[in-house]
Amino acid sequence: MTMQDFRATRLMNGSSVLVTGGAGYIGSHAVLALLDAGERAVVIDDLSTGLQAAVPEGVPFYRASCGDTAMVAKILQNHAVDTIMHFAGSISVAESVRDPGKYYLNNTVNTHALISQAERAGVLHFIFSSTAAVYGEPRTIPIEEENATLPINPYGRSKLAIEWMLRDAAASTSLRYCALRYFNVAGADPAGRSGQSTREAFHLIHVAVQAALGRRQGMDVFGSDYPTSDGSCIRDYVHVTDLAQAHVDALTYLRSGGESLTCNVGYGRGYSVLDVIDVVKRVCRVDFDVRTRERRPGDPAILVASNAKAKSILRWRSCHDHLEQIVQHALSWERQLKFGVPA
């Protein structure tokens, strides 16, 4: 059978989407979005930060690294995978400054292994979790995809290297990809099926909601001297369910023959750290201590997306573009966690 016949058979017989990191925060929401859209999903996750309980019942799950070539080859073959959605990776800007080698190994090197297996197996599409961190300190806001990519931390560099690998792989094979550059992801599934469950999660909205629930003694604000109206950093917070939908949209786009694409996913509106804390206090109806600290190494001052490309090319439509709603969903999820895991 030629590679072309093999691909045609795969599409006819009903193909699966391999979700790496599908036991993690965003990956688990993407699995739900795929199932809601009638797709078949299969998950590989090493559970370094994810939880197996986050993978819906009935979805095949493999506990392994996405850099485990033998395991990946077996999954691609056995599940007739036509598309890989690649979420697995290490995600903390601050940790990447302290331990850059971890980021180049777990993000760049392991993804190299994954792309190689995808090419060998004739996988058609690759949808990659890239990041606003590839832009570094942007010169213009909102950030368009054509802005310079000059990351200021190892995390951003480890992800930009993957974008380059994908671009070169697509130029030399028939693999087509979408690199989705997410801005700051927050919130939880509105139906309460998933949410942020990683014990050590450090993201602003998650931390503020925990402070509101008394699960931590107040919280720190990193930096008060940024060139912003109140001195704290500005970010574009996107609801995890809208982000998951962007992956389904990217899948539809690639399956209908769309060209490889690099695209921001954010709402195009920025909130400062202090704005976010105010909203959390208001939604949770509680006050808590907020301490001003030094800047956190590796943090750019302002990251706000232009989302024109996602809207026009992927036909992405947001349904949860309200900071209050994002916080409310994060709060509902956090409330029902027992000892940091879903009850």
Ligand SMILES: NC(=O)c1ccc[n+]([C@@H]2O[C@H](COP(=O)([O-])OP(=O)(O)OC[C@H]3O[C@@H](n4cnc5c(N)ncnc54)[C@H](O)[C@@H]3O)[C@@H](O)[C@H]2O)c1
């Ligand atoms: N959370 C954000 O705001 C944000 C923003 C931009 C980009 N991203 C990217 O989105 C992706 C998902 O992030 P998240 O917030 O869901 O983080 P997460 O830590 O909740 O999820 C990552 C998942 O990948 C798994 N994993 C890590 N290394 C692995 C490996 N080598 N092999 C197999 N599984 C592995 C973890 O166990 C976890 O389940 C990451 O690639 C991250 O860089 C996240």
Ligand SMILES: O=c1ccn([C@@H]2O[C@H](COP(=O)(O)OP(=O)(O)O[C@H]3O[C@H](CO)[C@@H](O)[C@H](O)[C@H]3O)[C@@H](O)[C@H]2O)c(=O)[nH]1
């Ligand atoms: O307890 C906290 C936590 C965060 N912050 C600040 O809040 C902002 C947002 O921080 P955080 O929620 O940690 O996200 P980022 O560092 O912006 O990074 C997230 O968003 C990036 C895209 O913008 C992704 O690439 C990363 O994976 C993801 O962790 C930053 O200014 C932080 O300094 C605080 O002041 N106190």
